[in-house]
Amino acid sequence: MMLYKEPAPIKDKENPFESMMSRFNIAAEVLGLDEEVYNVLKSPTRQVIVNVPVTMDDGKVRVFEGYRVIHSTILGPSKGGIRYAPDVFLDEVKALAAWMTWKCAVVDIPYGGAKGGIICDPFSMSAGEIERLTRAYTSALQDIFGPDRDIPAPDMGTGPREMAWLMDEYSKTKGSTEHAVVTGKPLVLGGSLGRVEATGRGVMVSAMAAMNKLGMDPAKSTAAIQGFGNVGAWAAKLMNDRGVKILGVSDISGAYWNDNGIDIDEAIEYKNAHNGRLEGYKGAELMDDPGDLLTAKVDVLIPAAVEDVITIHNVDRIQARLIVEGANGPTSYKADNIINEKGIMVVPDILANSGGVTVSYFEWVQNRMGFKWTLDRVNERAERIMNEAFERVYAASQKYNVPMRIAAYIVAIDKVAMTYKYRGGF
Numbered sequence: 001m002m003l004y005k006e007p008a009p010i011k012d013k014e015n016p017f018e019s020m021m022s023r024f025n026i027a028a029e030v031l032g033l034d035e036e037v038y039n040v041l042k043s044p045t046r047q048v049i050v051n052v053p054v055t056m057d058d059g060k061v062r063v064f065e066g067y068r069v070i071h072s073t074i075l076g077p078s079k080g081g082i083r084y085a086p087d088v089f090l091d092e093v094k095a096l097a098a099w100m101t102w103k104c105a106v107v108d109i110p111y112g113g114a115k116g117g118i119i120c121d122p123f124s125m126s127a128g129e130i131e132r133l134t135r136a137y138t139s140a141l142q143d144i145f146g147p148d149r150d151i152p153a154p155d156m157g158t159g160p161r162e163m164a165w166l167m168d169e170y171s172k173t174k175g176s177t178e179h180a181v182v183t184g185k186p187l188v189l190g191g192s193l194g195r196v197e198a199t200g201r202g203v204m205v206s207a208m209a210a211m212n213k214l215g216m217d218p219a220k221s222t223a224a225i226q227g228f229g230n231v232g233a234w235a236a237k238l239m240n241d242r243g244v245k246i247l248g249v250s251d252i253s254g255a256y257w258n259d260n261g262i263d264i265d266e267a268i269e270y271k272n273a274h275n276g277r278l279e280g281y282k283g284a285e286l287m288d289d290p291g292d293l294l295t296a297k298v299d300v301l302i303p304a305a306v307e308d309v310i311t312i313h314n315v316d317r318i319q320a321r322l323i324v325e326g327a328n329g330p331t332s333y334k335a336d337n338i339i340n341e342k343g344i345m346v347v348p349d350i351l352a353n354s355g356g357v358t359v360s361y362f363e364w365v366q367n368r369m370g371f372k373w374t375l376d377r378v379n380e381r382a383e384r385i386m387n388e389a390f391e392r393v394y395a396a397s398q399k400y401n402v403p404m405r406i407a408a409y410i411v412a413i414d415k416v417a418m419t420y421k422y423r424g425g426f
Contacts, residue, residue: 017092017094017095017098018091019095019329019332019333020095021042022333023405023406023409024041024042024409026406026409027410030400030410031410031414031417033413033417037417037421040420041413041416041417041420044069044070044072044094044097044098045072045073045078046068046069046070047069047070047090048068048070048141049065049066049067049090050067050140050141051063051066052065052118052136052137053136054129054132056129057128057129064118064120064133064137065119066116066117066118066137067093067115067117067118068093068114068115068141068144069090069094069097069114069116070097070112070113070144071094071097071101071112071113071114072101072416073149074112074419075104075109075110075111075112075416076110076111077111077112077147077150077151078097078113078114078151079100079104079113079114079151079357080096080113080115080152080153081116081152081154081155081158081184082118082137082152082153082155082158082162082166083096083116083118083156083157084118084122084133084156084157085117085119085120085122085156086119087119088117088118088119092117093115093116096115096155096328097115099113099328099329099349100113101412101416102408102412102413103350103351103353103354103412104361105415105416106350106389106393106408106411106412107351107357107358107385107386107389108385108388108389109357109358109361110361111361114152115155116137116141116155117155118133118137120133122157123157127161130162134158134162134165134166135165135168137166138169139169139173142170145166145170146181147178147181147364147367151180151181151182151364152166152182153183153184153356153357153360154184159184160184160185160186160191161186163182163184163185163186164186164189166181166182167181167185167190180364180367183195183361183364184360185363190363190366192359192363192373193373193374193378194359194362194379194382195356195359195360195363196230196234197230197234197238198355198356199234199355199356200235200326200355201234201238201355201379201382201386202353202355202356202358203231203235203302203304203352203353203355204234204242205355205382205383205386205387205390206347206351206386206390207223207235207302207324207347208239208242209347209386209391209394210324210345213394214345216300218239218242218243219243221243221245221300222244222246222247222298222299222300223236223244223247224246224248224249224293224294224298224300224301224302224320225246225249225250225326226250226293226301226302226303226305226309226330227250227251227302227303227304227305227306227326227327228250228267228271228278228304229251229305231304231326231327231353232249232251232302232305233264233268235302235304235326236262236264236267236268237264237265237268239300244300245261246261246262247261247296248262248293248296248298249262249278249284249293250278250290250293250305251271251278253278254279254287255292255293256278256283256284256285256286256287257284257285257293257296258283258285262283263283266283267281267284270283291314294310294318295319296319298319298320299321300322300323300324301318301320301322301324302325302326303325303326303331304327304330305327306327307327307328307330308329308330308331309327309330310323310330310331311332311335312332312335312338315335315339316338318339318342318344321344321345322345322347323344323345324346324352325346325347325349325352325353326352327353328353329349330349331346336403336405346403346405348404348405348408350408351393351404351408354389355382355386358385359378359382362381362382389411392411393411394407396411
């Protein structure tokens, strides 16, 4: 079974939490955030570490370390994915949880931010081992999770299958079926139509909105997309459908380039038929250095793979007029100033890839209503929310004369701070 993968940073060389806080501090200074609110928002509300014993297929018991970090519940119950990977570490999960708070605030949905992770290698484990791990982790956090408390979702290394196990295990502990405890579920268990493509759709909507501000005609524009997984492939398809010519894409097997434009539908079909990889694809030439995709001559660059790919080492050579961040943390904090000096517009991760959590919110709402929406309704509402969020961030960018990244933090922090004050603080 193919796992649904949503973009998330791996191990940021600058430390992901410190990188997030560097941008948070700039926005807080622009807003003139008072000390009380600053101190409340800078640190997670709760950090839970659990040791989870699991009986492996060989009969031996292994103990896995797992995390759940709740950054904030000021706007509502916390929301965020669970990642299975061998390099999960606490500061990464803290950064992801904070990013979720800002994402939810930017798109104006009533969630706080959370994230979870387990140190494991899911690709070396059997389905049975992963199921037992997921159920044990759920049981250990049964007092943390809840439809009105903390709502998990898929992240890297997890997918609908794992969310189904989590929902089932949690439901057993409560004695009733609790669909709304988790999002990203299979459709037959209360998942939402449009969820799989939601993050890529949000990237497309953000790109179209930014191109409009820059006076760029999609039919005369070109793009390169780093990462051709779920997010990158959907972003490529949806942008291509709107006239943008995709000249280059890349995945773990390399970067592929076609001066005449890549046939995206063909590339997706090839990838799906070859274990999710483009290796051997003949519809484009394999580039000598995959890193050259980031600095290629295109109008729009979409990093949709992993963190820290745009750094001080390559930012000077980027030729795109617009960067739309499909991944979390793809741009190094140290590269921000150079990007700004070059006059490149960046639609930041906490805005551009928030389409996923938006449709997760729709799934939660549908579960609580006991009613399913049509795909057209999901897409129409998601695109409206993304466009409204873009306009708020763009307006803040103009008002405060700051880059879009800092403007997104300003919008998010201001919303959370005002809500905190209305609720009375501590």
